[in-house]
Amino acid sequence: MGLIVQKYGGTSVGDVERIKNVAKKVAQYKAQGHGLVVVLSAMSGKTDELIKLAYQITDEPSERELDMLISTGERITIPLLAMALQSLGLKAVSLTGRQSGIFTDSMYTKARITKIAKENVQKYLHDDYIVVVAGFQGVDESSNVTTLGRGGSDTTAVALAVALSADKCEIYTDVDGVYTTDPNVVPQARRIERISYEEMLEMASLGAKVLQTRSVEFAAKYRMPVVVKSTFKDGPGTWVVEEEADMEKVAVSSVVYDKNQAKLTVVGVPDKPGIAAKIFNAIARAEINVDMIIQNVSVTALTDLSLTVPRAEAGKAMKLLESAANEIEAKSVMIDEEIGKVSIVGVGMRSHTGVAAKFFSLMADANINIEMISTSEIKVSCVIRKGDVDRAVRILHAGFHLGGGEPRVEQAH
Ligand code: ASP
Ligand code: MG
Numbered sequence: 001m002g003l004i005v006q007k008y009g010g011t012s013v014g015d016v017e018r019i020k021n022v023a024k025k026v027a028q029y030k031a032q033g034h035g036l037v038v039v040l041s042a043m044s045g046k047t048d049e050l051i052k053l054a055y056q057i058t059d060e061p062s063e064r065e066l067d068m069l070i071s072t073g074e075r076i077t078i079p080l081l082a083m084a085l086q087s088l089g090l091k092a093v094s095l096t097g098r099q100s101g102i103f104t105d106s107m108y109t110k111a112r113i114t115k116i117a118k119e120n121v122q123k124y125l126h127d128d129y130i131v132v133v134a135g136f137q138g139v140d141e142s143s144n145v146t147t148l149g150r151g152g153s154d155t156t157a158v159a160l161a162v163a164l165s166a167d168k169c170e171i172y173t174d175v176d177g178v179y180t181t182d183p184n185v186v187p188q189a190r191r192i193e194r195i196s197y198e199e200m201l202e203m204a205s206l207g208a209k210v211l212q213t214r215s216v217e218f219a220a221k222y223r224m225p226v227v228v229k230s231t232f233k234d235g236p237g238t239w240v241v242e243e244e245a246d247m248e249k250v251a252v253s254s255v256v257y258d259k260n261q262a263k264l265t266v267v268g269v270p271d272k273p274g275i276a277a278k279i280f281n282a283i284a285r286a287e288i289n290v291d292m293i294i295q296n297v298s299v300t301a302l303t304d305l306s307l308t309v310p311r312a313e314a315g316k317a318m319k320l321l322e323s324a325a326n327e328i329e330a331k332s333v334m335i336d337e338e339i340g341k342v343s344i345v346g347v348g349m350r351s352h353t354g355v356a357a358k359f360f361s362l363m364a365d366a367n368i369n370i371e372m373i374s375t376s377e378i379k380v381s382c383v384i385r386k387g388d389v390d391r392a393v394r395i396l397h398a399g400f401h402l403g404g405g406e407p408r409v410e411q412a413h
Helices: 015-031 046-057 064-072 072-087 118-126 153-163 196-203 214-220 244-251 277-287 311-328 355-365 387-397
Strands: 001-006 035-040 091-093 102-104 111-116 130-134 137-139 145-147 169-175 192-197 226-230 239-243 252-258 260-270 293-295 302-310 332-334 339-344 372-376 377-384
Touching: 001 015, 001 153, 015 035, 015 072, 035 072, 035 118, 035 153, 046 064, 046 072, 064 072, 064 111, 064 145, 072 091, 072 130, 091 118, 102 153, 111 153, 118 130, 130 153, 153 169, 153 214, 192 196, 192 244, 196 252, 214 226, 252 387, 260 311, 260 339, 277 302, 277 311, 293 355, 293 372, 302 311, 311 332, 339 372, 339 387, 355 377, 355 387, 377 387
Parallel strands: 001 035, 001 169, 035 130, 091 130, 102 137, 169 226, 192 239
Antiparallel strands: 102 111, 137 145, 226 239, 252 339, 260 302, 260 332, 293 302, 339 377, 372 377
16 A cells, blocks of 8 residues: 555644544555655644744744744644554554655745655654644744745645655545635535646636645646645545646636735836846845736836735835835836735636636626736736625636536535
8 A cells, every 4th residue: 555645634634533533544544555754733823823823922023933833733633643643553653844854945835845854754654554634834944944835734745745755635625625716705606626737827826725835836847746635524626737638628716716816116216227127136036926017118217116915025025126226227116905816716717718808808898997907828817906806706717618517505613
């Protein structure tokens, strides 16, 4: 029998009863003879609670200390599951990020895994232990504790699956798969059976929260099959796999939205070479993820430049842009937090024409104003007013005929 890496999310381990439930599920897999590594999140809400504590102390907590603090959520769930497994008579051991050999760079709060020293985990697997690993955390070369960004336990799981050459990585969560859009906004949304890495990667980076973007990058790069399933309800889930021939049949496979972005505009930028480089270098050095960029060709000597960033990083980006604006003698920097982004994704866009045109027509018919546009081979994305997002999602989902199945049955939580 092979090796499986399973990950259980925050709601799956949200209280003691649920942890016992996870232990029972894990025990069943173990009984089938699989080697098992189980990666856990913190109890749902725990990481937010810890972040709040930090901000009760100071408005600008040191990121090193923040990581030290927020990594503790996972330290609570892993020994509890190990104990639950032991009380079922199984051999189990809990390991921190460090004890699992997960090394990262030093970019606190969004560190990247650089290396996995897998010997310790392998030793326990060899001795037939169920290895319970704290998700979301690692250490840098100087033994500082780091975290992998919100939702980072997914990445721990996929990276471990790759490092250990597991047969597959199973992500257990509170929904029974990846949907054509958020069922809370569109009750007719359908579970997708199989989706390509590329589409899932776009969906994750465009705001679908079911998998952390980096976990999909890992899976895609190393062709690790990932399945997203519900902890609370048996079912086939959604497989994230290599592209298959019939995936291109439909032009659009999902509608994704993101209400957690902000738009920053540098006003009155001198129109000359080297200016954009100065602006974006400032932001890149702080590792802030810029999403969309718009610059108009100027008719005067001045132009405006707008970009979008995750709202959580808008304050930091604003400061950097203000000092860059000063340096390049731009007039001012404006921030707009009332934006939202809607996107359609599908590998079928490669072979279907007129998809973007249809997107824009649907928005036009609904009188929704498009403020920024960005496209790739397999996506079209627009920035609109935040208040229009839900309506846009419903219109796109219906307009591209993504519904059809039974409305989703409510989950156990
Ligand atoms: N506990 C972390 C978070 O809430 C990591 C995770 O759950 O994947 O973001
Ligand atoms: Mg998650």
